[in-house]
Amino acid sequence: MAKSSDRSAWGINTRLAHSGNDPHEYHGFVNPPVVHASTVLFPDSATIESRNQKYQYGTHATPTTDALADAVNELEGSAGTIIAPSGLAAVTVPLLAFLKAGDHALIVDSVYHPTRRFCDSMLGDLGVEITYYDPLVGAGIEDLLRPNTTVVFTESPGSNTMEIQDIPAIVDVAHKRDAVVMMDNTWATPLYFKPLDFGVDISIHAATKYPAGHSDVLLGLVSANEQHWERLEKAKTHLGICGSPDDVYLVLRGLRTMGVRLEQHSRSALNIAQQLEGREGVSAVLHPALPSFPGHELWKRDFKGASGLFSIVLDGGPSRAVQRKKAHAFLDALQIFGLGYSWGGFESLAVHVWLEDRTIAEGPTAGPVIRLQIGLEDKEDLLADIERGLEAAKLVAG
Structure with missing residues (x-):
């Protein structure tokens, strides 16, 4: 690692670099x-028998994976970091690590x-009882x-509806x-929230999002x-x-x-969210950094910043069918925002949020919920694009 007598005194961008x-x-x-490695050679039979060698096989570690893990450990303040092939795998591995048949998990x-x-299917099949809170x-x-x-699994802000x-x-x-x-x-990254500093035991990130960034x-x-x-x-x-070594390298570069x-x-x-508050056609803006957001005070107490993902609730209609039509009209009118999953990349994205899987936290019902990933385009262009969507949704007969 780069040498320094006191790295903790460096600013975050210096440390990232x-x-x-x-x-x-x-x-x-x-x-x-x-x-790129699977096989690693040992110098002699005694060493291979004792396994007294830093690198033993490609799945365990390589200089490339160590570089990324070391960087993340420094950002997180963690004792160690594992690298998984996807954000979902980063969720499932620790759940499998700490749960067994007969255990109960709060999600x-x-x-x-x-x-x-995953919890409802595989963990249930393995004999783990799940309660959603x-x-x-x-x-x-x-x-x-x-x-x-045995496990309490948290996510803050909440997926799509941003509960803190x-x-x-x-x-x-x-x-x-x-x-x-x-x-x-994933939403905050360790730049805006460091879970282990707040007593969390296991911190999980989809590096697919902001760390990779593209x-x-x-x-x-x-x-x-x-x-x-x-x-x-x-x-x-x-x-x-x-x-994979190439993906690990790209995340480290990111x-x-x-x-x-x-x-x-x-x-x-935040600028776009502020301008959408009170705008005709928008029932609510779900962004934790807005003072109007119900969880704003908790966000302000614990977080150092907000990322580029938030949701809006469009004005609704008399039925789910009408709300769905409004959501489709909004999305199909967009010219800059892409329609696709994931977020954290350079480009802006929008999706109609599905909340029917929930059992406790119902989420907004006033109208369709649209999740917006604000990318690196000029915000004036993005706001104009959203306005196009709102005008199209307005034309849907209720």
Whole structure:
């Protein structure tokens, strides 16, 4: 890693630019080598028998994966980080690592839908009982904990509807009952929220999003504190989980500019959100940095910033069919926003949010919910595009 007597004194963009590898370890090249590897040779039979060698096989680690893991550990303040081939894999590996048949897990009801799908199917088939809880429960989660509750899985802000959880209160209660607290922190990244600093045990990121930043990589990151790192690492090894060397390299490269990209995403998104508040055709704007947002005070207390993802609720209609037509009219009128999943890339995206999987946190019902990923385009152009969508939705007969 780059040498410094006190790296903690550096600003975040300086740390992003220099974390993860020392160029002088690689003949002065600024970026680390991309190591494509399965087999690693040992110098003699005694070494292969003892396995007393840093690198043993490609799935375990390479200089490329170590560079990314070291950089993320520095950002997270974690004891170790595993690299998974997708954001969803970054969710499933720690759940498999810390849950077994007969255990009970509490999962926030506003969770990313593929996480819920995994919990309801595979974890259920493995004999794990799942309870979904209100994202606004805070310390009240104590009433939901059972003697066999092993994991509390949080996601803040909530997927699509942006509910802010009281993470310190949940951690305090869960740890008193020896439950492991996990958090999907993809929205904020460790730049705007550091879960382990708030007592969370396992921090999860879809590096597909802001760390990669260009909509061309699939990768997940899971970081653990000292107490839980060994168990997480063992699970990763037993499952044979790893990321491809080229994707790992691209995410490490993406980290170098993540700070300045996030600043642009954040600034544009908040400006657009502010201009949409009170606008005809918009029933609500779901952005945690807006004072009008119900979870704003919690967000202001715990987060250092907001990223480029938020949602709006369009004015509704007398039926779901009409609301669906309004959503389609809005989306189909857009010229700059792409219609597609994921976010965190350079381009703006929009999707009609589906909330019917929820059991506790119903979400907005006044009209269709549209999730907006604000990219790096000029915000004036993006706002004009949204206006086109709103005008098209307005023409849908109610």
